[in-house]
Amino acid sequence: MENWRKSLAASVDERDGPLDASDDLLHGYACVGEWTLVRQTKHSIEIALEYPPESSIARVVRVVRADPDSPAIDFSVKIEARRSTRRPLGLHPNLALPSMAGAMQIHTGAFRFGVVHPGGPEPGVSRAAPGAVFERLDHVPLRAGEAAAFDRLPFAHDTEEIIQLCGVDGSVTLTNEESQVTCRLTWDASVLPSLLLWISNRGRTYSPWNGRNLCLGVEPVASAFELGCRPSLAQNPINARGIPTAVALEPGRPVEMAYRFEIVTP
Template sequence: MPGDAGNSRALVWSHGSFAVEALGGMIGKGAFLMADGKQVSPFFVAPWWDEDGLESYDGLTRGLRGEWPCVPFGYPMPRESFTSRWQTVMDDADNHSDVHGYGSNHDWDFAEQGDPSLVSMSIDYPEDHDVARLRRTLRGMPGEARIALELEITARRPCRTPVALHGCFALPQGVGGAELAVGQFGGGLTFPGVIEPGAALFAKDHEFTDLQSVPTLDGGVVNAANLPLAGSAEELLQLNGVDGTVDLINRVQGYRMSLSWDSTLLPSLVLWYSNRGRRGAPWLGRTLCIGIEPSATTFGLSPRTSAQDNPIADGGTSTALDLAPDTPVTIQYSVAVAPLPLTAAPPRRDLR
């Protein structure tokens, strides 16, 4: 069975066309039409998407692409590789069957509508989940190379839940062909453990204030805004106290991707560097993408770790959302592209 979900809807408007998959609610294959007439495809699509033999993998891995919501965000990891202050808050008994949440691994239901520039979808969670339902809308904005998105989270019972908007973006093949331009942030942290043995780059559990100067294992620093990285790496960084803006500048293809979101709800930005570092199947050292993930989380560690006291929360950054059954939480955000060099005003930062 090929990795492509097959059940999808087309999002089509004046400045773009994309497939939105039922599996995970993921947006991926397609293109924006920029003001200069050029078409660009900023979203990453896993290289195994059309391969056979993927039945044994979870839904997220099979369909990995583009962008989708993660509720709850995270999954348990063995704590042996983590620094001591993190080991004390990680719970070995925390068990979740769905990596990054039920909605990341199962099919969503599409709402029927006659407007091709709008896709509405929802997913109901099983009865034993704290979350009852997610609703997601994607709208291509007329006259703009921009998609406005909205996520509504409805709880079944009062709870604290980590949440992320999991963007995966394509990178050029050559080192330094792209650049991350993050907005203002209060401080950054390197990952406190090991994601992939033999593929670590950053020093464990270190603070930094500049993405262009991140501490490395060998005692030096690296420009983590310059992408792709040299060599193989599988890493995470978390920026806290963010202003809700980040750009990915793709010099090779000549465009700037701009992501904007409500940072009062999602005050952190997790950066996932999948830089040919993951060797097991189906990754096979061929995955080259940058995950740009507005979130309330602790690096995407287990939901229980994010919901309780932890080093990031102790530093003043919320790592989970408080949900109540009678008060759905709505998160608005947008993805836009513009040609390089910019000859007019920067891309609009509107969330809608």
């Protein structure tokens, strides 16, 4: 845990440029900025977001396209830099969990190791051992000293958990046994080498969740959890193991992240 404390308190390397107010926003400026419609067709939509002039990021362009020939949606996010820098990047797909305990099964591709959120996303509620490292999703260490399976959701108990699978292969398949639907998310793991799993299992009793939220965030990232720029840019227990927690950005060389959600038939 001491390594995480050092990462949270670290200063930003001058080679990454100064951070501005938009860098300190939870989940980034793209979640709060006003997007503009660029074009729209029968099967696709393209939107763009101009970043504040003081930001190292100039513009983000997002395209969503429904595949006319299969039950799938293709997405892309292009990031244009104003100056040379590095930033943590990530995607934030959310899926509703079934009501029946254990009815959603997570089939991950290969990953090098997993890490439990260092602080616990909900103090006094989260049960996974903060900062613990694990190798299997069905054997995640708990605060109490045992281990539990995190590959079947929702849990029977109320909780809030975040774990990060590092060194992934860019694929995860989720089977909802209640609805008999299986979907697959694929992405470019050379850009986003980790998968963040946000398990909101009725563990937040305050507004707006009110003890009712039951969802799974399935989030490809190059970051240190959702802890923001400073710990992601600094040395931390994830990048110390060789897994990048930020992406290099250069003016005139946009970084593009593509991903695809599809329904998988038996």
